[in-house]
Each structure stands twice: as C-alpha cells, then as structure tokens.
Amino acid sequence: RLMQQADVVLYDNLVSKEVLELTRRDARRIYVGKQRANHTLRQEQINALMVELAKQGQRVLRLKGGDPYVFGRGGEEIETLAAAGIRFEVVPGITAANAAAAYAGIPLTHREHAHSCVFVTGHLKDGTMDLDWHGLARPKQTIVIYMGLLGLEALCRQLIAHGLAEDTPAAVVQQATVPQQRVVTGTLRDLAARVAEAGLRPPTLVIVGDVVRLREKLAWYEPQR
Amino acid sequence: RLMQQADVVLYDNLVSKEVLELTRRDARRIYVGKQRANHTLRQEQINALMVELAKQGQRVLRLKGGDPYVFGRGGEEIETLAAAGIRFEVVPGITAANAAAAYAGIPLTHREHAHSCVFVTGHLKDGTMDLDWHGLARPKQTIVIYMGLLGLEALCRQLIAHGLAEDTPAAVVQQATVPQQRVVTGTLRDLAARVAEAGLRPPTLVIVGDVVRLREKLAWYEPQR
Incomplete structure (x- = not known):
C-alpha cells in the first residue's frame, strides 16, 4: 500500500530492482547511496531531503534493505522527521x-x-x-x-x-x-x-x-x- | 508461492487469521498449538507429523509467527526433516x-x-x-x-x-x-x-x-x- 501511494521514493543500494519496481510507476525515485565510503548523500543530507520533500506535501517513501532499526540508522532519520513535526509510519523488515x-x-x-x-x-x-x-x-x-x-x-x-x-x-x-x-x-x-x-x-x-x-x-x- | 502450493499447513497460535487465509482454500490446516504450557502437540510430535506427511507425498507448509531461527525452534524441526532426507526451503520472517x-x-x-x-x-x-x-x-x-x-x-x-x-x-x-x-x-x-x-x-x-x-x-x- 505504502509502495503504491508514495510520490517520491528514496532508496539505497541494498534495495533490489524487483522491490523498487513495486513502487508507483510515476513516482520519482532518488538513489541515496549507502555504500561504505561511497555515500551518494551524507546521512544529514538524506534526513534534510526527506523533511524538505514532506514539507512540499509529497508522500515520501524511504526504502531500505533489511530492517530500519537494526544498524539501519532508521532511528536518526525518523528523529529528524519527528522534530520537524512530520507524520510517519515505520515498517519492520527482515534484517x-x-x-x-x-x-x-x-x-x-x-x-x-x-x-x-x-x-x-x-x-x-x-x-x-x-x-x-x-x-x-x-x-x-x-x-x-x-x-x-x-x-x-x-x-x-x-x-x-x-x-x-x-x-x-x-x-x-x-x-x-x-x-x-x-x-x-x-x-x-x-x-x-x-x-x-x-x-x-x-x-x-x-x-x-x-x-x-x-x-x-x-x-x-x-x-x- | 509456497502458500499457494502447500497441501497441508501446520500453524501455531502466533499466525494470524489473515495470513492463514493466504494459503490454498482446499489445503488441510492443522493447528499445532505453541502456547506456554498449553502445547496442542509436543515438539517431537510436530517434527514427526511433518516427516510423516511429507513421506505421504504431501507438500507441507510449516507456518510460524516471527522468524523460524530466532527462538522458533526452526532448527530442530528442519534437522528432523533433513535426517529423514526430505527436501525443504526456509523462509525468513520478521522476528x-x-x-x-x-x-x-x-x-x-x-x-x-x-x-x-x-x-x-x-x-x-x-x-x-x-x-x-x-x-x-x-x-x-x-x-x-x-x-x-x-x-x-x-x-x-x-x-x-x-x-x-x-x-x-x-x-x-x-x-x-x-x-x-x-x-x-x-x-x-x-x-x-x-x-x-x-x-x-x-x-x-x-x-x-x-x-x-x-x-x-x-x-x-x-x-x-
């Protein structure tokens, strides 16, 4: 459901093409990196980008490989959203x-x-x-x-x-x-x-x-x- | 896919009705318990039942709540199958x-x-x-x-x-x-x-x-x- 609703999808390199293809065809897809020593965006930039997009009224989906709360820095990303007063849901994954x-x-x-x-x-x-x-x-x-x-x-x-x-x-x-x-x-x-x-x-x-x-x-x- | 193929489904009490309904309509469903001090079947009986059904040529699906390999005794169940020479697959879950x-x-x-x-x-x-x-x-x-x-x-x-x-x-x-x-x-x-x-x-x-x-x-x- 969330996959189909999102206007913008932020994903990193552990997300498979098959999973990405489950998102809406016309959704904007932004690759945010996350390889050791080769982050396309720094964590602070990802956090800021999510807040900015959400404030524009976009429904943002942050797609991670694995579970967001086991070495996924999901806590930090969500803290930023919470601090900015943005509503969110967290879906657990298979770590x-x-x-x-x-x-x-x-x-x-x-x-x-x-x-x-x-x-x-x-x-x-x-x-x-x-x-x-x-x-x-x-x-x-x-x-x-x-x-x-x-x-x-x-x-x-x-x-x-x-x-x-x-x-x-x-x-x-x-x-x-x-x-x-x-x-x-x-x-x-x-x-x-x-x-x-x-x-x-x-x-x-x-x-x-x-x-x-x-x-x-x-x-x-x-x-x- | 496995949900749709199984002839027999063994499930315990952490499996929700919604999940169970994803299995084939004509599959046989066996409740095997797993509540503290209220096991409908003992672990050894579950293991033996899986082997018996598989040897009858049935495609057996063992449905557990959570992940089978984190306090799920999945290891013991699969060891029994392996010892009996029965082919199996293991699907990870969200623990x-x-x-x-x-x-x-x-x-x-x-x-x-x-x-x-x-x-x-x-x-x-x-x-x-x-x-x-x-x-x-x-x-x-x-x-x-x-x-x-x-x-x-x-x-x-x-x-x-x-x-x-x-x-x-x-x-x-x-x-x-x-x-x-x-x-x-x-x-x-x-x-x-x-x-x-x-x-x-x-x-x-x-x-x-x-x-x-x-x-x-x-x-x-x-x-x-």
Missing part, C-alpha cells in the same frame, strides 16, 4: 541476520547450541574495532557481525584473545538470499584466510558460534553459478 | 524484536545509544532464570527478552544486581503490530510493578536499554481501543 540464517542454514538460536544471539557492527573506527569483546565472547551465544568483512582478521583474533576457542565455528555469508549468495565456513583460526582466498566481497554478514556447524545439515539454498 | 521496534518506536540500535543488541529468551527453568547476566548487563547494549513477562521482576532485579543502573529505561510490548498492541515503559526499578498494574498478557517482548527513551519521540502507532 540481514534473519535472511542469512534462513538461506545459509544457520539458525541463530537453538536449544542445544545457542541461548542468546548478539548483533554488532564491525565498522572500523580509525582502523580499530571498538567492540565490547567481553560481552561478545560468551558461552552458548551466537555473534552476528554486520559489515564485518574488512575487520574480519582482527575480529577473530580478538574473540580468541577474549576466551573463545580457536576452533569455534564461524561463517561469512555474502549477499544472502540472492543468486550471488556465497558462504564460507571455517573456525576463528582460519576463517579470515579462507574468506580472503575465496575473494568474498561486501555486503557480508559474519556469524560466529556453534550453530554454524548446523549448516552441514541444514543448507538447502545453492544458487546457480 | 518479534524487529516488529516491536518499528511499531513501538524503539530502535534496537542507534549510533548514540546502542552499539549492540542481544536477544535472549526469558522462559523460566524450574522457576529460575538461567541467563548469562554478565553478558547482558553491558554498556550501550539493547537487551531484548522473548517470553520474559513471567520472570520480569527477577529479570529487572538481576540486571541491576549485575551493574545496570536502576533508572535504565525498559519497556514491555504486548502483541506488537496488531490492534491489541500495548506498550508500558518504565525503568528497571519500576517496570514490573507498572506492567502488573496495566495487566499486560503474553505474547510480550521486553526491551531494556537507553533506546527505550526514544519512544517518546518515535512512537506513531496508536491502536484504537
């Missing part, structure tokens, strides 16, 4: 972790293997990863790292340094759910090398924990090459 | 945390307030909650507790005992996204009392962390009473 879990055959929780699941972002700050390693490296916990490819080696090293076994299973899922999906599995010790060898590229999701072992049994999606 | 975040106006992550988000289940084991309190009570982390209503008071007390401030914002969301949605906010100190007073009932989701404060600005869904 990358859920999508990758289903299509890579790696349940995020499992009564035998994982009682909790933590999501973090692996975006590097000034070349270092500023994560709460003690909070991550816990028994029976699945760790999901968004945007963790660049820091993968440091990530694995730190998790080992903070108590996880070197042979803890881990995986990198590239472009979950689409024909370009690729999954590389290994352990905290060898995952970074395997991923480099396979030449995986963003967008990826890193999953660490015993549940990764279930992929052997539960993988079903084998995209054609 | 309760994402749904509640969008409709209650509480982003799970936010650059200023939460850098990580952890999901746990609050199901009591023999009257006690067996959670990794040290892993949960971390700075700048949003905690989402599935099925935490019954143990809410113990939950809040333990988080305070393990280092979270008494005035950490926290919320309980009842039946997110539907007209019966109700949200009660408070702090770790007073949330349990407020929720009891409001008479919230399952299914609920508990959200703890600074992001809960954003609801004041970001709440937009006000179902009619």
Whole structure:
C-alpha cells in the first residue's frame, strides 16, 4: 500500500530492482547511496531531503534493505522527521541476520547450541574495532557481525584473545538470499584466510558460534553459478 | 508461492487469521498449538507429523509467527526433516524484536545509544532464570527478552544486581503490530510493578536499554481501543 501511494521514493543500494519496481510507476525515485565510503548523500543530507520533500506535501517513501532499526540508522532519520513535526509510519523488515540464517542454514538460536544471539557492527573506527569483546565472547551465544568483512582478521583474533576457542565455528555469508549468495565456513583460526582466498566481497554478514556447524545439515539454498 | 502450493499447513497460535487465509482454500490446516504450557502437540510430535506427511507425498507448509531461527525452534524441526532426507526451503520472517521496534518506536540500535543488541529468551527453568547476566548487563547494549513477562521482576532485579543502573529505561510490548498492541515503559526499578498494574498478557517482548527513551519521540502507532 505504502509502495503504491508514495510520490517520491528514496532508496539505497541494498534495495533490489524487483522491490523498487513495486513502487508507483510515476513516482520519482532518488538513489541515496549507502555504500561504505561511497555515500551518494551524507546521512544529514538524506534526513534534510526527506523533511524538505514532506514539507512540499509529497508522500515520501524511504526504502531500505533489511530492517530500519537494526544498524539501519532508521532511528536518526525518523528523529529528524519527528522534530520537524512530520507524520510517519515505520515498517519492520527482515534484517540481514534473519535472511542469512534462513538461506545459509544457520539458525541463530537453538536449544542445544545457542541461548542468546548478539548483533554488532564491525565498522572500523580509525582502523580499530571498538567492540565490547567481553560481552561478545560468551558461552552458548551466537555473534552476528554486520559489515564485518574488512575487520574480519582482527575480529577473530580478538574473540580468541577474549576466551573463545580457536576452533569455534564461524561463517561469512555474502549477499544472502540472492543468486550471488556465497558462504564460507571455517573456525576463528582460519576463517579470515579462507574468506580472503575465496575473494568474498561486501555486503557480508559474519556469524560466529556453534550453530554454524548446523549448516552441514541444514543448507538447502545453492544458487546457480 | 509456497502458500499457494502447500497441501497441508501446520500453524501455531502466533499466525494470524489473515495470513492463514493466504494459503490454498482446499489445503488441510492443522493447528499445532505453541502456547506456554498449553502445547496442542509436543515438539517431537510436530517434527514427526511433518516427516510423516511429507513421506505421504504431501507438500507441507510449516507456518510460524516471527522468524523460524530466532527462538522458533526452526532448527530442530528442519534437522528432523533433513535426517529423514526430505527436501525443504526456509523462509525468513520478521522476528518479534524487529516488529516491536518499528511499531513501538524503539530502535534496537542507534549510533548514540546502542552499539549492540542481544536477544535472549526469558522462559523460566524450574522457576529460575538461567541467563548469562554478565553478558547482558553491558554498556550501550539493547537487551531484548522473548517470553520474559513471567520472570520480569527477577529479570529487572538481576540486571541491576549485575551493574545496570536502576533508572535504565525498559519497556514491555504486548502483541506488537496488531490492534491489541500495548506498550508500558518504565525503568528497571519500576517496570514490573507498572506492567502488573496495566495487566499486560503474553505474547510480550521486553526491551531494556537507553533506546527505550526514544519512544517518546518515535512512537506513531496508536491502536484504537
């Protein structure tokens, strides 16, 4: 319904062409970027643009890949709208972790293997990863790292340094759910090398924990090459 | 597509009538329960039933509320199918945390307030909650507790005992996204009392962390009473 009503659609690079085509044919479509270090518009510009368009009386649809409230900066965008007194609705999405879990055959929780699941972002700050390693490296916990490819080696090293076994299973899922999906599995010790060898590229999701072992049994999606 | 193909549909109580009606009119629909302490079928029976129906040549659709791989025991169900050599597909869903975040106006992550988000289940084991309190009570982390209503008071007390401030914002969301949605906010100190007073009932989701404060600005869904 919202897709059909919008006059203007702001979308970023994780939105597929198929989804975009569900919007009204005569809607104006604005690509706002969102690739690492290659943002077409800065976040502040996106926020300002949405407010400006809405104030012109346009019905604005902001289309994001995944879920807006899990590392999607949806909170910041909506805060700007709220501050400007603009009415809005928020539609939840299937966040990358859920999508990758289903299509890579790696349940995020499992009564035998994982009682909790933590999501973090692996975006590097000034070349270092500023994560709460003690909070991550816990028994029976699945760790999901968004945007963790660049820091993968440091990530694995730190998790080992903070108590996880070197042979803890881990995986990198590239472009979950689409024909370009690729999954590389290994352990905290060898995952970074395997991923480099396979030449995986963003967008990826890193999953660490015993549940990764279930992929052997539960993988079903084998995209054609 | 899968909805239209299935000969038999196994669904539980979080699946809405509207969703169920999207399945084929002549499909057989089997209710398999899944309410706390009121399971119509035990998990093992559900697993066995799926295998039996599939072996009869039926196309079986297992419909769950939320995401199958986040506290949905989807892993166990699929393991049974895989062990029996039955082909399957897994479709990701919008897990309760994402749904509640969008409709209650509480982003799970936010650059200023939460850098990580952890999901746990609050199901009591023999009257006690067996959670990794040290892993949960971390700075700048949003905690989402599935099925935490019954143990809410113990939950809040333990988080305070393990280092979270008494005035950490926290919320309980009842039946997110539907007209019966109700949200009660408070702090770790007073949330349990407020929720009891409001008479919230399952299914609920508990959200703890600074992001809960954003609801004041970001709440937009006000179902009619």
